[in-house]
Amino acid sequence: MFDVAIIGAGVTGAHVARELTRRSFSVCLLEKADDLCMGASKANSAIVHAGFDARSGSMKARLNVRGCALMPQVARELAVPYKNIGSLVLAFSEAERKTLNELLGRGQKNGVPELEIIDGERLFEREPQISHEAVAALWAPTAGIVCPFELTLAAAENAVQNGAVFKRGFDVIAAKSDESGLTLIAKSGETVRARLAVNAAGAYADQVAMLFGDKTIKLEPRRGQYHLFDKIANDKANSVLFQCPTKAGKGILVTQTVHGNLLIGPSMEVTEPDDTATQSAVLNKVLEVARKSIPDLNSREIITSFAGLRAHEKGHDLVVGFSKANVRLYHTAGIESPGLSAAPAVGEYAAEEIAKRLGAAPRDDFDPIRKTVPLFSSLKKAEQAALAKANPDYGRIVCRCETVTRGDILAALHSTIPAVDIDGLKRRVRPTMGRCQGGFCGSICAEILADELGVPLTEITKFGGESKLLTGRLDT
Amino acid sequence: MKKVDLLIVGGGPAGMGAALAAHEAGVQNILIVEREKDLGGILRQCIHTGFGLQYFKETLSGTEYADRFVKLLAGTGIEVRLASMVLDITPKRAATVLSAADGIEEIQAGAVILAMGCRERPRGALNIPGTRPAGVYTAGAAQKYVNINGYMPGKTAVILGSGDIGLIMARRMTLEGATVKMVCELMPFSGGLTRNIVQCLDDFGIPLRLSCTVTEIHGKERVEGVTIAIVDGRLQPIPGTEEFIECDTLLLSVGLIPENELSRAMGLAISPVTGGAVVDNRRETSIPGMFACGNVLHVHDLADYVTVESQIAGRGAASFLKLHEAGEARVSAPIESGNGVRYVVPQKVRTDEAEPVTLYFRVTDIYKNAQVILEKNGEALLKRKRNHFSPGEMETVKLEPEWLSRLTEADKFTVRLEIS
Numbered sequence: 001m002f003d004v005a006i007i008g009a010g011v012t013g014a015h016v017a018r019e020l021t022r023r024s025f026s027v028c029l030l031e032k033a034d035d036l037c038m039g040a041s042k043a044n045s046a047i048v049h050a051g052f053d054a055r056s057g058s059m060k061a062r063l064n065v066r067g068c069a070l071m072p073q074v075a076r077e078l079a080v081p082y083k084n085i086g087s088l089v090l091a092f093s094e095a096e097r098k099t100l101n102e103l104l105g106r107g108q109k110n111g112v113p114e115l116e117i118i119d120g121e122r123l124f125e126r127e128p129q130i131s132h133e134a135v136a137a138l139w140a141p142t143a144g145i146v147c148p149f150e151l152t153l154a155a156a157e158n159a160v161q162n163g164a165v166f167k168r169g170f171d172v173i174a175a176k177s178d179e180s181g182l183t184l185i186a187k188s189g190e191t192v193r194a195r196l197a198v199n200a201a202g203a204y205a206d207q208v209a210m211l212f213g214d215k216t217i218k219l220e221p222r223r224g225q226y227h228l229f230d231k232i233a234n235d236k237a238n239s240v241l242f243q244c245p246t247k248a249g250k251g252i253l254v255t256q257t258v259h260g261n262l263l264i265g266p267s268m269e270v271t272e273p274d275d276t277a278t279q280s281a282v283l284n285k286v287l288e289v290a291r292k293s294i295p296d297l298n299s300r301e302i303i304t305s306f307a308g309l310r311a312h313e314k315g316h317d318l319v320v321g322f323s324k325a326n327v328r329l330y331h332t333a334g335i336e337s338p339g340l341s342a343a344p345a346v347g348e349y350a351a352e353e354i355a356k357r358l359g360a361a362p363r364d365d366f367d368p369i370r371k372t373v374p375l376f377s378s379l380k381k382a383e384q385a386a387l388a389k390a391n392p393d394y395g396r397i398v399c400r401c402e403t404v405t406r407g408d409i410l411a412a413l414h415s416t417i418p419a420v421d422i423d424g425l426k427r428r429v430r431p432t433m434g435r436c437q438g439g440f441c442g443s444i445c446a447e448i449l450a451d452e453l454g455v456p457l458t459e460i461t462k463f464g465g466e467s468k469l470l471t472g473r474l475d476t
Numbered sequence: 477m478k479k480v481d482l483l484i485v486g487g488g489p490a491g492m493g494a495a496l497a498a499h500e501a502g503v504q505n506i507l508i509v510e511r512e513k514d515l516g517g518i519l520r521q522c523i524h525t526g527f528g529l530q531y532f533k534e535t536l537s538g539t540e541y542a543d544r545f546v547k548l549l550a551g552t553g554i555e556v557r558l559a560s561m562v563l564d565i566t567p568k569r570a571a572t573v574l575s576a577a578d579g580i581e582e583i584q585a586g587a588v589i590l591a592m593g594c595r596e597r598p599r600g601a602l603n604i605p606g607t608r609p610a611g612v613y614t615a616g617a618a619q620k621y622v623n624i625n626g627y628m629p630g631k632t633a634v635i636l637g638s639g640d641i642g643l644i645m646a647r648r649m650t651l652e653g654a655t656v657k658m659v660c661e662l663m664p665f666s667g668g669l670t671r672n673i674v675q676c677l678d679d680f681g682i683p684l685r686l687s688c689t690v691t692e693i694h695g696k697e698r699v700e701g702v703t704i705a706i707v708d709g710r711l712q713p714i715p716g717t718e719e720f721i722e723c724d725t726l727l728l729s730v731g732l733i734p735e736n737e738l739s740r741a742m743g744l745a746i747s748p749v750t751g752g753a754v755v756d757n758r759r760e761t762s763i764p765g766m767f768a769c770g771n772v773l774h775v776h777d778l779a780d781y782v783t784v785e786s787q788i789a790g791r792g793a794a795s796f797l798k799l800h801e802a803g804e805a806r807v808s809a810p811i812e813s814g815n816g817v818r819y820v821v822p823q824k825v826r827t828d829e830a831e832p833v834t835l836y837f838r839v840t841d842i843y844k845n846a847q848v849i850l851e852k853n854g855e856a857l858l859k860r861k862r863n864h865f866s867p868g869e870m871e872t873v874k875l876e877p878e879w880l881s882r883l884t885e886a887d888k889f890t891v892r893l894e895i896s
């Protein structure tokens with residue numbers, strides 16, 4: 001019997017797991033998909049928000065500001081790509097300048113440090129490529145960018161390295177309470193026993209709550225669509241560029257990514273929890289609105305477009321706390337933006353509350369440092385030379401666009417939570433992520449996967465299930 | 477640090493042709509760096525025929541065509557490093573090369589020829605909306621699965637784009653038992669060679685739908701179908717013309733992009749039209765001693781033309797090395813594209829050139845009964861009538877030596893079409 005079973009291995013579930021392993025808890029992290037980070041965590045703006053946006057006094061405000069403060073240390077401990085590039089909210093009229101003042105006041109109330117409004121030379125010096133229509137901006141130096149997938153994977157790996165158990169393909173379809181605990185039953189028939197469950201099911205948190213007889217979580221999933229640009233476009237924005245929020249939401253942002261691309265988005269549509277299809281009219285609009293901030297965006301430099309989900313809760317706030325309907329359930333639900341920024345803080349807050357309820361002592365053998373190997377492309381030339389000399393697999397380039405070596409791929413297949421499909425490899429070590437989108441290296445990755453997993457090439461999938469790459473051998 | 481006279485980046489037809497020409501012109505110490513385990517580049521997966529008609533005057537498969545050059549390399553003393561990748565090159569021609577055999581090595585070259593080829597435009601570059609299932613491949617990636625790995629990427633396919641690789645794959649998939657429902661082409665004409673449309677589509681009864689595009693991809697895990705629609709004169713889908721086509725595979729043959737990441741990193745001037753370096757008639761780029769040829773320079777329709785171009789670059793590099801021209805000022809006159817002409821390569825001609833210079837160009841649209849006009853400073857040097865021009869096929873026009881004599885950088889050549 002585990003002390004805590006976490007349902008959902010997205011960024012929130014992973015950080016709750018990690019924080020729980022700081023204490024003498026036995027922890028199990030359950031994921032219904034074949035890999036972690038397959039839902040809302042995988043496709044979003046990848047921003048660490050400063051925390052001025054949320055309503056003062058809300059869980060969003062509290063956990064965002066705390067998460068933003070924790071992020072530099074968390075990123076360091078977990079070896080997650082993170083850059084503290086700051087953010088600007090651009091105002092394009094005097095009316096919008098007023099909005100900046102509101103945001104500034106709210107931010108200060110929320111405890112966001114170092115906020116200030118800048119304009120004129122200071123603004124254009126910081127962002128030479130922004131539209132000359134911009135009249136002022138709210139500068140938030142604590143904001144940043146992070147790799148959402150790595151932030152999820154690293155926290156989950158660190159949790160496992162500290163004793164947590166990760167189960168993939170565990171789709172919880174029933175939860176039965178008895179005197180001593182819970183039995184969670186998976187679609188596959190497998191069961192897990194735990195004293196407490198954490199609902200970290202992202203866009204499905206309402207359905208998971210129902211399994212526990214809790215009808216209070218009311219999700220209204222929202223889809224956001226993005227364009228990702230080639231690295232050529234990376235120099236367009238030095239910091240995260242927001243536009244003034246309107247009734248329709250936070251609007252379209254323009255930002256670099258930690259991997260050196262440029263990202264614009266998101267749109268906002270109310271949708272179904274599994275609908276991540278993109279739409280051409282919406283994507284055109286995203287580009288059009290982004291050009292209000294950075295006029296010189298070349299659509300030919302777009303390498304891919306995608307859609308992500310935000311698990312919006314009708315109460316407009318993060319729902320973090322014990323279920324009122326079931327004593328064996330703890331919610332981390334309605335995790336929409338700034339959920340990524342808040343994740344380490346949600347983990348910290350939830351672990352503290354759960355420790356109070358279940359009782360657990362801190363551990364002295366918890367190691368916050370995630371054990372992992374760095375990517376070849378992230379190393380300095382001398383380090384690359386040493387690595388390639390020591391291990392010839394690092395001398396063999398698989399993905400030319402992102403400089404991914406065979407050594408990187410093998411490492412991702414033998415790590416604490418290894419990749420099992422093409423997209424898993426892509427998110428861990430970046431093959432197929434670059435400008436050719438797998439045109440050259442897709443088949444090589446598939447071959448290595450087949451070899452290492454000991455299965456025929458025809459069994460290799462893009463992302464599990466029936467997403468097989470090939471339909472059969474040639475008739476010979 | 478290892479030193480070579482000539483470093484060639486890429487061992488496809490361009491790299492091999494350049495190496496051989498430089499060798500013939502007397503360059504001693506030549507190194508080809510190739511990232512794959514074999515020479516030949518993309519020709520290794522081109523098992524169809526149609527190569528060599530111009531250059532060898534016989535029809536060969538891509539693999540045979542490449543093999544001719546591999547055989548010619550043997551015994552020349554030209555060094556080849558396989559499974560090796562150039563990570564970067566400085567403008568002073570120092571390259572960092574990574575390989576399993578040698579780790580990281582720095583190589584100083586007297587001259588460099590860039591011959592990295594091109595890549596295919598992926599789905600993302602087209603912004604095709606919809607889901608993101610398995611079963612969407614570029615035609616070249618599918619070709620590799622079939623011809624190199626021996627696997628089928630799908631059973632029922634729609635092909636978007638009538639570029640040559642897409643046409644070749646339509647036939648290949650059909651021959652291997654798959655059903656190719658149609659080839660959709662956004663433009664009102666095909667970008668592929670006429671012979672490929674006849675031999676790969678018409679002969680197999682595969683419909684070519686012009687002015688038609690894929691507007692949505694369906695399927696959660698594997699492709700289940702695509703929506704196609706007819707486009708208007710501005711290439712926008714016309715509402716109401718949508719049609720759902722059931723298929724498990726979408727192949728994309730929607731254009732090739734010269735692979736110029738190394739070039740960009742060293743600060744080479746790149747043409748926004750070709751996506752390749754701006755070169756003079758010797759295929760020398762904006763950085764002295766740095767040459768480019770083949771599909772990395774501009775996308776060719778035939779490998780044969782790549783060979784011809786690679787020989788020009790090879791000889792150009794040899795002359796650079798022989799004359800120690802590094803410090804010499806290069807003076808050249810521009811060659812511009814006029815009406816109806818998308819681009820001309822080379823973009824410049826050296827003012828000291830004494831040999832005839834062939835200009836390669838592509839037209840912007842299908843033209844019937846038009847004439848090519850070559851002008852110098854606005855005056856026609858040559859007019860040539862043709863009854864058919866197509867953007868898919870490379871055209872040529874020759875600059876005669878007499879037009880090059882006493883040339884200065886203030887002179888200007890223009891290639892344009894006059895459409896009647």
